[in-house]
Amino acid sequence: MKISTDPTRPGFSDVAPGLHAPASQRTVPALLKARASAMGEAPLFSDRTTQWSGADALEAASRRAGALQAAGIRQGDRVALMCSNRVEFMEIVLGCGWLGAVVVPINTASRGMQLQHILANSGARLLVAESSLTGALATLELSALALESVWLIDDGKAAASLPLACEPMPPLGDAVEASNIGPGDTLAILYTSGTSGLSKGVVCPHAQFYWWGVYAALHIGITRADILYTVLPLFHTNALNSFFQALVSGASLIVDTRFSASRFFSSLIETGATVTYLLGAMVPILLSKPTTDAERAHKVRIALAPGVPEQFLSDFTGRSGIELLEGFGSTETNCVLGRGLADQRPGWMGRVAEGFEALVVDEHDQPVADGQPGELLLRATEPFAFATGYFGMPEKTVEAWKNLWFHTGDRVVRDADGYYRFVDRLKDAIRRRGENISSYEVEQTLLSHPDIETAAVYAVRSELAEDEVMAAVVLRAGSTLTPEMLVAHCEPRLAYFAIPRFIEFMDDLPKTENGKIQKYRLRERGTGIDTWDREAAGYQLKRA
Known part of the structure; x- marks a missing residue:
């Protein structure tokens, strides 16, 4: 890969430490x-x-x-x-x-x-x-x-x-x-x-971390003058790689121990940060807090923020002045999809970055046409830019790197311009009566309701031994939303077959330390006495 020197990025000169390492x-x-x-x-x-x-x-x-x-x-x-x-x-x-x-x-x-x-x-x-x-x-x-x-x-x-x-x-x-x-x-x-x-x-x-630092720094536009700030845990890829972004570009990194919505913007001010890092769930949490002067008193111009729901992007930038940069990467891969802000398209992860290749394929690893959903496969053109396998799990390594491509397990759509849109995790895909349903898309529809704090959508088995759509929902404090009202909200926004049959209001959802919802625990739990069943309640969907 040849990295060009961009004169608008003064930190990326030929002497930037590490950026052009042989x-x-x-x-x-x-x-x-x-x-x-x-x-x-x-x-x-x-x-x-x-x-x-x-x-x-x-x-x-x-x-x-x-x-x-x-x-x-x-x-x-x-x-x-x-x-x-x-x-x-x-x-x-x-x-x-x-x-x-x-x-x-x-x-x-x-x-x-x-x-x-x-x-x-x-x-x-x-x-x-x-x-x-x-x-x-x-x-x-x-x-x-x-x-x-x-x-x-x-x-x-x-x-x-x-x-x-x-x-x-x-x-x-x-x-x-x-x-x-x-x-x-x-x-x-x-x-x-x-x-x-x-x-x-x-x-x-070692080289995977080098390339993480180089590609992410280029996408974000990091210069020697930048101060990077993260509250994400260093034991995960996102935060650990921010150190390498600083190392190769000449910037500096400041870390805090945990995310605090009430302290986040004041911490940006205290550290003099110019770049920060957010996970998708953190943005709506910050937006749910009352507006303060600190939201505009910081120096941060951009945040690497993959997975932020589209409906929150403009509100967050409007309130904070911080541009949110989308992208795609995983622990096994690198900063593969996404370019700078100028190439960003709301709701899309971006295009393939230089140094990588991507395919969208069917269940036989055969490429599908643009506009058709399939699994995202990736590989790097630079040696050791990706992980080399799973430690002590050779069968899992062979499965994931089948046919010399890394299989992400993500279902995506590629358009004719080369932009990729996330559809679903393959294991989260729901098939009901011949129709494929994206749990991600149903979740985004639920989250667009102002009374919903968070939601998870997943498949449960019905009496017909097929998938039915279930939603576990956490309401905002003081909400009087009912399952019937939530279904009515979905009707004009989803195909009838994608509207959840089962809904359960919960106090919280099971999550990992990094905030990922553990859907496998919800699937294992299934329906219960507190689960509302649309069909048992006699609710008739309005089919447009």
Whole structure:
């Protein structure tokens, strides 16, 4: 891939650290050295208590690698990490990258079977964790794990008595030389949220993080003058890659530990942020709060915000002045769909970025015509820009990378101009009496009602042993909405066969730590005594 220099983006000059790295230099040690050489004293990373310059990050990586090496960690060993957004998180990531070890960031909410599986599957020998999080180990079968010791990040005591060596995280050791690693060597294993079945460990090479940083920085328009700000957890791809965006472009990154709707805009002001990151659900939450002066007193011009419902885009930008940038990527892939704001089309994910290829196919992996829905398949033209597989799950790797394309599991439509629109997750697709129904589209219709806080739509089995549409709905406080009123809202907005037959009002929906609704739990729950049944109630749909 040839990256052109855009004169409107002063940060993207030929000397921008890391942006034009040759293949052999697409590793953590090489990128840290390039940043320290070009901009050694400029800010790179902060958790609001500690700030690193590029030179500081280089020193932290080499000396943390020294401490890991002194503890017996070698190239290829896995180091598990349970930690919130703090400087120690990046210290372990960069130290592992410098040493050639593999970091395994774990969702801090992981418990029980999921945590047991992650530690067992990864074979981690060392766990680095905040003391308060170690109580999650008490219920595990530790004797079945390769885990040998635990480092406590905050010098506290383990939250439970454990048959493991638990000690405060050692101070930075003597600096060691960077290991001889290449762009295809593994930097991290990132476990998917596991919304259906056991979590899969996505094997992410060094060069994948390099390309994440390059492509995302280009799409967003990041320059050396930018201050990036995120409250998203570093154990997920979105936030972790924001560090690499800063690293390769010359910008700096500031992280906070959690999202607070009441504090979000004031935090933007305090940090001087110019770029931020949002998930789809965060935008309507922010819009639900009373308008304040802080919404316009910040310096943020743009937010990377995939998955924001279309009806909220203009309202959010109108209130906050922040443009929202759509796109598509996954832990297994990269910043694949989406360009800059000028190429954005509301309701569409964007076009294929340079360096990637995409197909929309049927169940036999045969391409479908533009305008026809099918599964999105992806591949990269640059080596190691994608993950290399699922750790310890060869059959899942073969299934996902079948026919040399990565199968996203997402159903999309491509138009004649090359824009892609998300339709549904394949496993969320509903087929009722010969008609394919998009749960995503039904959800968007429900969410357009002002009384609805959130909703999930999924298939349940009917007495005819076919799919019926069910909606689990959380109402806004004080709402008097009834199921009949909600169906009436849907009638002019949905095909009759897509209108939910079953509706249940709930206090909350089951979610992962990252805010994803766990539909598999709702499907397993099915209908119950509190579920309204349109047919049993005798409601007759009006068919236009």
